[in-house]
Amino acid sequence: MRECLWTILRCPITKGALREMDVSEIKELNNRISKGELVHFDRILVKREITAAFVSINGQFVYPVEEGIVILLQNLAIVLDESGLDRTRCFENETKSVQDFYDQVGWQKEDGGLFVDALKFEDVRPVSKDYIHKCHLRVNRHLKPSGKYFLDVASGPIQYPEYLSYSTDFDVRICRAVAQIVLFSL
Numbered sequence: 001m002r003e004c005l006w007t008i009l010r011c012p013i014t015k016g017a018l019r020e021m022d023v024s025e026i027k028e029l030n031n032r033i034s035k036g037e038l039v040h041f042d043r044i045l046v047k048r049e050i051t052a053a054f055v056s057i058n059g060q061f062v063y064p065v066e067e068g069i070v071i072l073l074q075n076l077a078i079v080l081d082e083s084g085l086d087r088t089r090c091f092e093n094e095t096k097s098v099q100d101f102y103d104q105v106g107w108q109k110e111d112g113g114l115f116v117d118a119l120k121f122e123d124v125r126p127v128s129k130d131y132i133h134k135c136h137l138r139v140n141r142h143l144k145p146s147g148k149y150f151l152d153v154a155s156g157p158i159q160y161p162e163y164l165s166y167s168t169d170f171d172v173r174i175c176r177a178v179a180q181i182v183l184f185s186l
């Protein structure tokens with residue numbers, strides 16, 4: 001699993017390769033975090049210590065691993081080296097507003113178990129339920145049935161269980177939302 005991650009993971013800022021940090025590097029990093037020396041890319045102070053992480057090959061940015069998920073988020077990258085950093089390009093307005101919408105509104109779950117995004121933009125009437133369910137499953141006809149990696153761009157939180165059927169026979173599903181990239185083994 002680790003070997004395959006190394007070959008496909010890329011730093012979202014430098015676009016270069018990443019490598020896993022070793023125990024002594026994590027210790028040193030946590031030492032700096034506890035002294036309040038480090039900030040994230042969006043300039044927020046790093047507060048939480050980490051247990052595992054990937055670092056860009058040039059040693060500039062660190063991406064923590066939390067609960068087995070590599071947090072490949074530009075604005076949550078921990079900056080080890082500020083040199084040559086062009087912060088003016090860190091967020092385009094449109095991207096930021098889409099991210100804010102999904103973080104604050106779209107991916108909130110309502111009492112009935114549906115997400116606000118679905119309630120706002122999809123047909124969630126009971127009369128459509130069976131048809132929509134079949135539509136979701138029909139997507140399988142157009143996908144490769146199995147393989148190593150399944151890339152789900154703009155995945156959101158995998159809001160319907162049918163979506164999981166798309167990657168049943170893949171080794172790893174890679175989910176990309178504005179706010180995050182998550183990788184998990186299937």
Ligand SMILES: C[S@@+](CC[C@H](N)C(=O)[O-])C[C@H]1O[C@@H](n2cnc3c(N)ncnc32)[C@H](O)[C@@H]1O
Pocket residue numbers: 098099102117153154155156157158159160176177178179
């Ligand atoms: C309408 S939701 C669809 C979610 C999911 N694919 C589904 O069918 O339920 C749109 C998703 O696209 C993501 N998104 C929008 N712009 C994006 C971008 N430039 N890069 C990656 N994800 C993006 C949003 O964060 C949101 O999760």
